[in-house]
Amino acid sequence: MDTNDRPYSQILARLRDAGLRPTRQRLALGRLLFEAGDRHVTAESLHEQAVSAGASVSLATVYNTLHQFTKAGLLREVVVDSARTYFDTNTSDHHHFFHEEDGSLSDISGHAIEVTGLPEAPAGTDVARVDIVVRVRSSR
């Protein structure tokens, strides 16, 4: 009943709502993902963090969990690099700065953004999403 119970129970509730059993692994990954504000992770980076935080979880489970969380709407995928998949804990409408040099992402709120001049979607198709990626590099 101390203040540390809240995060746990929030994550428990998220797992419950998603129909996922609150296993040791999912709780550990859920805490890493959702207790620290918005995050952009790859399977490898989250696995490393979990292991170095003392959680015993396999890379296969990290992949499974990221995909399950994504299907449950707790995460979304961000495509910015054809070499690896990023997962984003911010599921609201937003866009990204992508640092090509170190592979890091930062959010651009979707509220202020407006795109004008887009043609209609090709005949027979509907727009699923509009993604904007601003690729940046260190100046000098």
Added chain:
Amino acid sequence: MDTNDRPYSQILARLRDAGLRPTRQRLALGRLLFEAGDRHVTAESLHEQAVSAGASVSLATVYNTLHQFTKAGLLREVVVDSARTYFDTNTSDHHHFFHEEDGSLSDISGHAIEVTGLPEAPAGTDVARVDIVVRVRSSR
């Protein structure tokens, strides 16, 4: 001196300007890429097309050539799918519709597009490019 000489010599000139020897393989790939209007290819798709057009070229050479052409400014990469790399013969400022179902791309001219509300690039960085991907799906 017939009309078929023009495309060849255009591609020869492009290779020459890029400092690339006009080998049988580069000419064949260059013709497939540049004689048919704007194209979006993957290494695999271009290799298949080359082979079925009777050109004898290895997949490794297709990868090499796509990267060399990109470095020379004849192609650009488009990141829309974390599973494979697309190369685009349209090197002008433009954006894309991406059909997630069949992996096809189509161009959105950059001229008409305007994005408002973008924050400044993070401190110490410069914008290298802004990419807009409109993900579409078949309606119904």
Added chain:
DNA sequence: ATTCTCTTTAGAAGAATTATAAACTATTGA
């Protein structure tokens, strides 16, 4: 022609991701 440099290629290797199937664990309900 000879030589030099660049290019191609088969095959190995690398990296990210997914599949398999056996061991494990949470949940259920006797």
Added chain:
DNA sequence: TCAATAGTTTATAATTCTTCTAAAGAGAAT
């Protein structure tokens, strides 16, 4: 409580895309 059940984890193999290696081949220069 305690099986029985269904869901989960994981080591390991497999897959896919891409890059590397090093030897053979081909264009360019002399």
